[in-house]
Amino acid sequence: MNTMTIGCALTTYNSNAYLEQQLETLVNQLRPFDEVIIVDDASTNDTVQRLNRFIADHQLENWKVFRHEQNQGFIQTFQDALFHSSSDLIFLCDHDDLWYPQKTKVMTEQFVLQPQLQVLACSFDLVDAKGEQIQDELMKNRANHNLIHRSVNPGQLNEMFVQDILRYNFAPGCTIALKKEIAQEYLDLIHQQAQMANQEENNILSLPHDWAISILGAVNGGLYYLDQPLMGYRQHEHNTLGMTRRHDYADRLKAAKLEAKQKQALAYIMDQKGSDQQKAQTQQVKDLYVKRANALENKNLFSLTWMLLTTWPQGMFLTFGLDLKTTLFSFVGR
Structure with a gap:
């Protein structure tokens, strides 16, 4: 699959000043995207207009924008982005981070070299609102900013197992790339559950999309973590999910x-x-x-x-x- 196509599934909602910075980092990837699918979750500000302006200014004919008429939440929005994606390899993307130029190139090469890969997460740097790196302390026998509750081979590709991700998600969704087959498996599960009469207790849409996708990868023996920071994961007051703990x-x-x-x-x-x-x-x-x-x-x-x-x-x-x-x-x- 050395000729695999790659796409980006990006979601937006009332995006702030970080949007254009993130879009610029997507344009500047060393391995360009074959398609970028953007789903906006019924923003009430000028997000969609800014997206369309950026696409027009950069003449990005392979970028497509879809918009929800009503707010659906980030899980449903990513689900729709995956539905519209047709690439062999799909990169999940938030609207406020900073991707390093080599991100898609390095991760795509891993999929080519390791055919067993189905879902791959890279590491990241924590950055603040200004894009400056935030230092954090790595605990003993932890990895990936303490999200992985065991040690890994530094700088290397590491297989992840079901027991690694049952209690906690091991990586932010914006660090993940997955094969189209896993995306379809996830969408099929959601469709299957939607047909059930009693689905409230086990509703998959209560589970973040990236976590469900990682579980499917682990079950199939294809979940891996690359211990290399390939993006800046921005921490700011408007994060949907961040790296904070609740003390109340x-x-x-x-x-x-x-x-x-x-x-x-x-x-x-x-x-x-x-x-x-x-x-x-x-x-x-x-x-x-x-x-x-x-x-x-x-x-x-x-x-x-x-x-x-x-x-x-x-x-x-x-x-x-x-x-x-x-x-x-x-x-x-x-």
Whole structure:
């Protein structure tokens, strides 16, 4: 597949001053895109006009813009971008980051050299609103800004497994490239679930698209991480998803309920695609997160303490430690 076509699936919503900077980095890729699909999620500002102006100014005939009439949310919007994509290899893209010129070239070469790859994430640099790099501290036995909860081979291609991504997503979606076959597998699962009478508990659309895609890649033995920073992942006040932790009880409870729903969605995907061992692993994680959400809602300090102690060896002390801390503070009004 050394002649594979590559495309970009970009979504926008009320984009700010970072939009044109991101678009310029896409134009300046050393391996140019064969197509760029942009889906705007019913922006109420001038985002679509700016997109069309940029496309016209740069004479980008292979760039296409689609617009939602009503706001659908970022998961649905990326799903639609994947639906409209026809390239062999699809790069997921946000509207406010900075891609380094070699990103598409380096990642495409990995797919050519390693035919087993189905989903590949690269590393990234954290950058601030001005595009300047933010330093962060890498914890022991962690990788990719602590998103991967084990060590990896530095600077190399590393296979990722189902157990690596059941509890936490291991990479931002904007770092991911995937083969068209995986995109279609994801879209087929969503279509399949839409036909079900009772789909609320395991709704895949509660799970970020990139996480679901990574799970499918891992189940198929084709999920990999390239330990090379190929983009700047911008952190600012308008991020849909960033790199921050929640230190307020109400915020953690809301997040815990969502994470429990996400694990139920993971269990649904695994029931359709996974081995018996993978299904059992996922069921255990789902049960833990449902129990966690219930314990937080009921402010059950005993259950939260027990979960903290029993999950400590799994590297989840920060999650359950903050759960316990914020619950304790909620009793004293802090």
